Amino acid sequence: MKIDLTETTSSKINQALVSARRAIGTPAIGMVLTLVIVTDEENAYDALKSAGDASREHPSRIIAVIKRVSRSPRSRRDARLDAEVRVGSDAGTGETVVLRLHGELANHAQSVVLPLLLPDAPVVVWWPEGAPEDPAKDPLGALAQRRITDAYSAENPGDELAVRARSYSPGDTDLSWTRITPWRSMLAAALDQQQVEVVSATVEGESENPSCELLAMWLADRLKVPVERTQSGGPGLTAVRMQTRNGVIVLDRPDGSLATLSMQGQPDRAVALKRRDTAELLAEELRRLDPDNTYEATVKFGVDKLGGPAEPKPAEPSPAAAPAAAKKTAAKKAAAK
Template sequence: MVKDNAQSVGLHLPWAGKSVRIENVEEELSHLWRMSADNVRTSHNINVRTSVLNLVICAQDVESAQRATRILRDLSSTHIARVTLLILDSSSTSSNISAWVTLRSFPIISDMMRHHFEQITIHLSGTAMYAAAQIIQPLLKPDLPVYLWWLDDLLDENTIFNRLVSTSSRVMIDSSRFFTPEQSIQTLPQLIEACPSCAFSDLNWGRITPWRELIAQFFDVVAYKPYLAGVTSVEIEHAVAPIAEPTRTEQGFVSPNPTQALLLAAWLQTRLGWKLSNEGEQDEHDPESGEHFWHMIRTGPLGTRPLGQTGRLGKIKRGNLYIRPRVQLDLQPGSICLIRMVSTIDDKNAIFTINREADSENVLTSVEMAGETRPQRTVSIAATHKESELLHDELEIMGRDHVYEQMLQEVFELLSLQ
């Protein structure tokens, strides 16, 4: 039996609004809108109510849920009609449902005009968690797309996740929060294949977009373009905390977590025309530290997007692909710290480097060539780690990201031979 526990002593979420019974959610929201309209008539503000999408946020504890509400506070999107914040409490065996409702608002254009949307918070425990999709279905705005934002790691068994996905148009994850990153990211290709009508995305894929653009810019230079075909080594370093065992920060990020590095490595591998060597060399994998090494070969044409237009076939060329952890106290765990590409063409060497040291807002790009010193360039990447901006970008996207899905498959293949 599932118990409506909204009035239970000890379960207080003041930030979630007014505690209500689940069957009274719509009635209480209507009351809040009427109160808001009365307030407008006695003030100079203009309330804006939009209805573009449903946003379902799923957290596995109260702390994660509260972090999500803070991110929404900074969100510049005006698309949200209703937020349903699900808290799945696996620490309790008793089946309970608790609900809260509130109206939230953000300034648009000026403080005189405010955008309002509804927030419903639902706390589920015990077997009630497995009915999450059915519980929220009547609370969704009809005829609007449903965006599911899954905040934490995937569960050991994905029944709840799969049921929520089946009701969603878009699914957004953040693999930087995976506590077992290599294991969890390998499950995603199968989940995507099982849900062809749902578009998946990852905030970590957005975080590495500026890095992909900077790499492409190296080879936009005519003098450097030939070196794309001669790359023999790629090194990627990701930030970790100075603690030997896996840990989660106060912001919910996990160290070590090489998922950004893995996605970037997969993207570079495809653009360089590299494949895993099957000639018996021993690759190295250490999930506990986030360190990986692969022997690669290239026998086909180079990828043409976005690293240039050369499609020339080359001889079999060997390469090495490294992912390493770097202790970096000032960076979010998992953030890319370094990309170094070594290339040789006609016995001439070139090293292309993007390095991020103590300054989390900027990177230094450099090119080293024999007999030449090229000036370093400082580039800002400040926007790559602000979650509200990453989330805003995801809310603008309706369709599937086929490049991201391809990279997940490449990561799966890189890790499946461990």
């Protein structure tokens, strides 16, 4: 069921939600949280679809905030709120409210969203792209217990990770971090089986992919060893190699779907490690609303502490070859004279 409201108010939107629930025969509210999506028209459809799919695991009231930038100075002074209310099969397993804020109202989105929050329920704010520098100090972010960004959508993901580190507040997280959860689990399980000391590691993946940097920083922070970040053609993360005292542990995923785990003294094993869509990532983040201390330590570790590809060093002559090399050099000097 869909209800369109033009030049409306938060009070009228709440009334429309109650009327819609009664019309479809579900007057009770069974939702566990409020998910606020701050996006634009271009990305609204994909974001709402992902949130709707995630709501099958976490029934929620989804509020999409779309700020409409007016072109003329006169239009920018006019404040107007348009809304679309979706309940039932059109809204997954919860309710969806799409807010379009025009004019000056776009600068006061929190005053519109606040009356629409579910009472006594957690609030999560998600920026699919264009996240503020400090999500916790953003007017909408200040309403939330959990704030989700995505460094992958930034123009320069490496710089975006540095911004996320500087502005981190408890409750912040990033979907680039969520993408490496299966990798972290598999690598931790491999080390539990081997019980060996890791001396160095290499993380390989496509350029401009912040998940590669986060995985490398996680390994460097947890294992206290040098980690090298190298590039590949992708897709995404392609391999992790951990050098140990007993050999190399390799987790290789060349096709973005199936990986191979290789360890010294054991046969190679195929591991399902497919790239997950946004709905799965969002559902994982909604499972926990407490601060992620591991993410905090990782993002604050710093990309600049990672090693890059080492320059090959010229081979030094062996002691036995040194006299011969000296004679050769002297002969060259004599010929030059």
